[in-house]
Amino acid sequence: MVRELKQSRFLYYLVKGLFRGALSLYFKIRVRGLDGRSLPTPLIVASNHCSHLDPPLVGSFFPGELCYLAKEELFQNPFMGWMLTHLGACPVRREDAQGAGGVMRLMLKILRDGRSLLIFPEGTRSLDGRLKPLEEGVAFLSLKANVPILPVFVRGTFEAFPKGAKMPRRGSITLNFGEIITPEPFVDANGNGKEARGKLLSTLEESLRGLGRDL
Known part of the structure; x- marks a missing residue:
């Protein structure tokens, strides 16, 4: 069973500040697309x-x-688990992720409760740093909850800490935020949900690839 997220606003911003400070000290970080x-x-x-x-x-x-x-x-280390929990993370067991139903219900609940959600639509980490095909869950959530999508492409984390590495290496990291994608234009008046999800997913993938090319 997936555990529901319990988040303290005060601890969230405390832990967020600690993470931001530590990451900024270790890496050279640039953020694009959020100003104003x-x-x-x-x-x-x-x-x-x-x-x-x-x-x-x-x-x-x-x-x-x-x-x-x-x-x-990721929560096995008590300190890291505490930090991740108060940064807004909710632990999911491998069997929950394979079943998917409970995970999707939890994500829908988060959105319907008025909270924003970070999703990695590739489903798992890339092994070569290139964008993998997107899974349609993100499009389903956007259309079902009527919530817009903000794409962001992160460059530099693969070089700093790829899958299998023991420790991160210092380097430059850029977060490139794109234009918001609203779900309304993709809603099919004839009720063809699969086609709507496919078009929305293609638009998101094109946006992410474009953001990556800009870096």
């Missing part, structure tokens, strides 16, 4: 995924509050 923007809430933030660094990076530098799901193994 007013972002709606709730919002789905959809990012490429190359490293365990991606969730705390996006969560720390996104201006508002974000929730996200993370593998239960």
Whole structure:
């Protein structure tokens, strides 16, 4: 069973500040596409995924509050588990992720409760740093909850901390935020949900690839 997220606003911003400070000391971080923007809430933030660094990076530098799901193994260290929990992470067991139903229900509940959600639509980390085909769950959530998507492409985390690495290497990391994708234009008046999800997913993938080419 997936555990429901319990989040303290005070601890969220405390831990977010600690993560942001530590990451900024270790890496040279640049954030593009957020200056002067007013972002709606709730919002789905959809990012490429190359490293365990991606969730705390996006969560720390996104201006508002974000929730996200993370593998239960990441919470095995009590201190790291405490930090991740108060940064908005909710642990998910491997069998829950395979079943998917409980995970989707939890994410829908988060959005319907008015909270924003960080999603990695590739489903798992890239093994070569390139964007993998997107899974349609992000499009389903956007259409079902009527919540817009904010794409973000993260460059540099694959080089800093790829899958299998023991420790992150110092380097430059850029977070490139794109234009918001609203679900309304993709709603099919004839009720063809699969076609609507496919068109929305293609638009998101094109946006992420474009953001990556800009870096």
